[in-house]
Amino acid sequence: MAVSNISYKCPTCGAELFWSAEKGCFDCIYCGDTFSLEDLKAAGAVVDQPIDETKVEHAEEIVEGEYTQTTDGTVSNDFVKYTCSHCGAEIITDRSTAATICVYCGNAVIMSEQIIADFAPDYVIPFKVQKNKVMSSFKEFSKKPLTPKDFDCEKVVDKMQGVYIPFWLYSGKCDGRIEGEGINEKTWTSGNYRYTEKKYYDIMRDGTVNFEKVPVDGSSKTEDAAMDSIEPFDFKDMVAFTPAYLSGFLAERFDEDADKCFPRAQERIENTTRQELEDSAKYDTVDVKNYQKQTTIEKTEYAMFPTWLLYTTYNDEKFFFAMNGQTGKFIGNLPISKPKLILYSLIGGIGGSILGSIIATFMN
């Protein structure tokens, strides 16, 4: 018999278990009991063995045009169909969805075929920020000087989802060599003149910088800049992957492989290496004429990191916000009130005029 989608049952009452970000453990919403992963393993609710790949239930392909949207709210152009192991309902979802919640019975559904073999993550950082804190953080985040007055957080949020996003973690080193000019500058005043002396040096630095777990998201459905911006994640909370942590959240498996995502990590690694080499040259200014670099990746790992994603609409325009599900860092581009921008700019202009006239008078 095929292994249906994974779910976890409360050892006390048999109801569905969800990961509680607030308590940092598994929570039964029916009997109120809480369990650590070790408790569940001891009770036999979680089996500490790899999923048998030969018995995994696979997604059912659907006829083109049969569905126009997913049932679980995931964004997709490529639908597949699963059957909820609790109520038997059809779950229409994206091909890369690894975990979801059945909209009919509310139970957590983990698609085992999306987390085995090549898709099996090495690590996961469990959620630490609970859902009821997301809205209060969003309200706090949206309090910016240019945010329109009628931007009501409660009203504009169309959808809020706790999603595990797939990340590639690159570890390795970068050998770099810079050549250029180092300049030291000295300024002094004598009589009616200000003197500036510049000493130029021909410089070279050659060195290696080691990197550990540089993250790059492996999902084409999330904006790269958004996922970059919610960094950093604190790796001290990162644990070996167990599907149980996905329970109660959505999860995506990667749809962009490590090779495809590598240039993004490489660019960051090489920029940092160049900066480290420049900083090692103790000059006032370093003018790099030539930079040679060679990045070597020694290990690539695959992890799932927690995020809260918010989709909003304001004045018929779509806005997307994301929150780091571990640290609570919020990012996104807020709408801007033009009248406020003009008003504040005018005030700034008047301030600039006053300051400009003071400086001009003083310089005379």
Next chain:
Amino acid sequence: MFRSLLRTAGLMLISNAVVFTPLIASADGDSTVGAVVGFPLGAFITGSVLVSMSRTKHKATKADHYVKGKLDLHDSRDNYLRTSTSKTKIKD
């Protein structure tokens, strides 16, 4: 986006010139010129800072957070080339 920014900057410069050109013409001191130059600068800086506060999505360009250990420097060179000196008159 870039065009809109150019349009706004152009409009600001034109408005500034229209408002302050008569002032410059009648100015008998540098303070008016300072005020004229200060206005667009102040407006632009204020606007840019406030807009950047509302825009927090940026592509990551560095990996500073993930550096393990310190830079292992294999080789270096520092050869003196030349010295240049310049002087600027600051008082009459």
